[in-house]
Amino acid sequence: MDESQYFSEQHHAVREMVRAFAQDEVLPVAAKHDEEATFPWENIKRMGELGLLGVPWPEEVGGAGLDLTSYILAIHEMAKVDASHAITISAHTTLGTSPIFYFGTAAQKAAYLPLLASGKVLGGFGLTEPDAGSDAGGTRTTAVRKNGHYVLNGAKRFITHGSVGEVFVATAVTDPSKGTKGISSFILTKETCDLAKAREVGVGHDDSITPLAGFRAGKKEDKLGWRASDTSELIMEDVEVPAENLLGEEGMGFINFMRTLDAGRIGIAALSLGLAEGAFQAALKYSTERKQFGQAIVNFQGISFPLADMATEIEAGKHLLYAATRLAQEGRPFGKEAAMAKLFCSELSMRATIKSIQIHGGYGYTKDYPVERMMRDAKICEIGEGTSEVQRLVIARHLLRELAD
Amino acid sequence: MKIAVCIKRVPVMEVKFAIAKDGASVDETGLKYDVNDFDLWAVEAALQLNEKNAPGEVTVISLGPDAASEQIRKALSMGADKGVLLKADKVPGDAFAVAEALAAELKAGAYDVILFGKKSIDFDNSATGAMVGELLGLPVVTGVSKLEIAGGKGTAHRAVEGGVEVLEFPLPAIVTVDEGLNKERLPSLKGIMAAKKKPLETKPAQLGGAGVTVSKMELPPERAAGRIVGEGAAAVPELVRLLQSEAKVL
Numbered sequence: 001m002d003e004s005q006y007f008s009e010q011h012h013a014v015r016e017m018v019r020a021f022a023q024d025e026v027l028p029v030a031a032k033h034d035e036e037a038t039f040p041w042e043n044i045k046r047m048g049e050l051g052l053l054g055v056p057w058p059e060e061v062g063g064a065g066l067d068l069t070s071y072i073l074a075i076h077e078m079a080k081v082d083a084s085h086a087i088t089i090s091a092h093t094t095l096g097t098s099p100i101f102y103f104g105t106a107a108q109k110a111a112y113l114p115l116l117a118s119g120k121v122l123g124g125f126g127l128t129e130p131d132a133g134s135d136a137g138g139t140r141t142t143a144v145r146k147n148g149h150y151v152l153n154g155a156k157r158f159i160t161h162g163s164v165g166e167v168f169v170a171t172a173v174t175d176p177s178k179g180t181k182g183i184s185s186f187i188l189t190k191e192t193c194d195l196a197k198a199r200e201v202g203v204g205h206d207d208s209i210t211p212l213a214g215f216r217a218g219k220k221e222d223k224l225g226w227r228a229s230d231t232s233e234l235i236m237e238d239v240e241v242p243a244e245n246l247l248g249e250e251g252m253g254f255i256n257f258m259r260t261l262d263a264g265r266i267g268i269a270a271l272s273l274g275l276a277e278g279a280f281q282a283a284l285k286y287s288t289e290r291k292q293f294g295q296a297i298v299n300f301q302g303i304s305f306p307l308a309d310m311a312t313e314i315e316a317g318k319h320l321l322y323a324a325t326r327l328a329q330e331g332r333p334f335g336k337e338a339a340m341a342k343l344f345c346s347e348l349s350m351r352a353t354i355k356s357i358q359i360h361g362g363y364g365y366t367k368d369y370p371v372e373r374m375m376r377d378a379k380i381c382e383i384g385e386g387t388s389e390v391q392r393l394v395i396a397r398h399l400l401r402e403l404a405d
Numbered sequence: 406m407k408i409a410v411c412i413k414r415v416p417v418m419e420v421k422f423a424i425a426k427d428g429a430s431v432d433e434t435g436l437k438y439d440v441n442d443f444d445l446w447a448v449e450a451a452l453q454l455n456e457k458n459a460p461g462e463v464t465v466i467s468l469g470p471d472a473a474s475e476q477i478r479k480a481l482s483m484g485a486d487k488g489v490l491l492k493a494d495k496v497p498g499d500a501f502a503v504a505e506a507l508a509a510e511l512k513a514g515a516y517d518v519i520l521f522g523k524k525s526i527d528f529d530n531s532a533t534g535a536m537v538g539e540l541l542g543l544p545v546v547t548g549v550s551k552l553e554i555a556g557g558k559g560t561a562h563r564a565v566e567g568g569v570e571v572l573e574f575p576l577p578a579i580v581t582v583d584e585g586l587n588k589e590r591l592p593s594l595k596g597i598m599a600a601k602k603k604p605l606e607t608k609p610a611q612l613g614g615a616g617v618t619v620s621k622m623e624l625p626p627e628r629a630a631g632r633i634v635g636e637g638a639a640a641v642p643e644l645v646r647l648l649q650s651e652a653k654v655l
Contacts, residue, residue, distance in 0.1 A: 009475060013482060013597045020591055051594030064594030 001315055006069065006322040014070045015077050021050060022081035030082040033228035034373050039164050039194065040228055043085060045203045048119025052078075053092055057101060061109065062117035068329040069322065072270045076321070079274025080281070083377035084228035086274060090267035091160035091229070092116070096123020098263060099169045099185065103248035103256050108187060111208075112167055121192070121206050126156035126170030126234050127257050133157075134390050136171075137180040137254065141236060143172035150174075150186065150246070152239040155218065158384075162232025163193040163217045166209050170234065171253045178251060185253030187245045188236070190215050214239040225376035262335045264385045266324055269341035272349035272381040273317045279349075279356035279374045280310045286360050286369075297359075306355045313352070317345045336398035343391035346381035353378045406461040406554070408451045409516040411507055411534070412444035412480055413496075414473040415527040422624075429619045440476045443522025445589040447582040448480045451520050452590070454554055455484075462486045466510060468503055468610050470494050482592035482600035491610035498528060498619040504536035505613030512541060518559070521581040523548045534581035544574040548583040 007015075025046060033040050047053050055071035057063025064070075071093065079086035097116040100108055100123075115121045132138035141154025152172050159168070168188045175182030191211045198204030218233030248256050284307055287298035297303045324337035353375035357364035364371050382388045416422075416436040423432040440448070448465065455461045465480040467473045468491040477488035491506055511519055521534030531547070538545030550569075551562035559578055563570045564585075592600070634643045648655045 009478070010597060010601060012475075013479065013592070013600075014594065016479075017482075017591050017594070017597065049593060050591060055594060059595065059598070065598050066594055070594070 018077040037227040053119030054117030057117040061113040076270040076274045079271040080278035086271045094264045095125030122165040123167045124161035124165040141172040150241045152236040156234040164230045180254040183254035185247040265338040265342035269345040272345035275349040276352035279353040283356040283359040339391045339394040349378035406458040410451045410520045413441040414469045414476045415441045447520040449589040482596040488605040490607040493610040499615035499617040500530045500532035502613040502615045506610040508540035523581045538579040544578040547581045
């Protein structure tokens, strides 16, 4: 592919840096963190130092000041080596930080963006609930106005950084009579669950953040993949949230978060494509080294044809991903293209990782090779930030809207 | 303190090289390029010296085609302050021709320390740094594995057969860097952003005349397939006989 249509020399420099970091510092520990389901705090600190936890935010607020393409490239490149590290970047930046950047007041931005953009503390996004998944409009968490603050009650499910994070944006119903237009969003703060470790490495906690009484992490999920990424329940029990923590206007929470999810989908598409490419490259290498019947197995069409399919689909995925990224970067509508990129790349990540294991044969099924981890990491890409079914729904709605125009 | 680092654009070595049609150069089709490894360590050494001896300035100089500006930008993204590209569409294989061009540029810079990589991983001459020292009449320390600069003089360690040699030298001086001095830092994203705005001057390289030219390049001969002469103890006499008469290693 002629990459000059999407990437500048600077983008190549970003990619080269992320590749070197991923190879030298992530790859050696990825299998261990996956096995033990531990959060890679040392690498979180390094990612903060390198600017990977605030790629698209301006330097004035502690970000790296790069464009969206650079940010997406960073997720894409990281996922070739480890999806857990990649989702940490994506969830922290797009889900945890971007709502405050786009919808926050000057005071909210000043209080939280420098901490988030520099990676001093981790952020998260609370939309999904036990009974409100794809139907996010079914939010049950309530926020009742009382004496100049809001009292929140409810629970959020499957929240990336729920345990390790300190700053969250979450939705709650402020006016049950108005449906999705009665949902508002709030900034909620708590202490990280890994306080000792956070103090040891120097990131993950900041004393300026006031923990809200009654707001805490619940059960940490034991997952099939993305095991080095932290996923927990968030619980709110009579949490008194100061009125100044209302994020955006009252009643705009759901609408604003849908916009956040459009951008998040590009991130998951990038992560998925990175997984597919990582699995493809591993299979290509293995197939030239592995000999059966007296020759390298890549010489057999049963092996080379799936490699050709993977390469073709990866090429298509790259165009979908970076074309959607460019639309978003230029401030043009990108919801349909983001959903298409997410749908195609996440389903591709599943196909490609399965094919890669097949090419690896019995070895691919063992933990001696990284492809079994890649397959486990790929499945959630078809589910998180909108299932494949929801992506098709979103795309179909766009089609009908275009027909009506 | 003013520090200069001379860096070279070299092909990434993880590819199969082919010889170009002229039979005397490498076919550049499909090659990827990066900063010579030893030069990256020289850049890192310069940045560390600069951090210890602030205020100061690190200038990165490279002789090469326009595309070598990518390698200069990489050094700028790591933290160097400015770059100079001495433009030459083809880099001569003769180190002296290159050394003359670098010396002409370095002469005017009033640098306290001039750093090089010990050698470039493509031509492997280990010559340029020392030649520039000769041309500028400066002390030269090659293949340094530890370096300190303080109070107008330098101390360097060199690994020698079975031990370490400790050298002292006055400034200005030329130091060429060996493996093991440091590990180069990754540029941060802020560094990559900042590199775009740092000054990078391009001027024609004043190449010296080449005393040496590459007349021919050849790939090493293909290795013949191995032979299995038998199994177990029974094969030993035949193996010994072949090692004596055919391989002539016993």
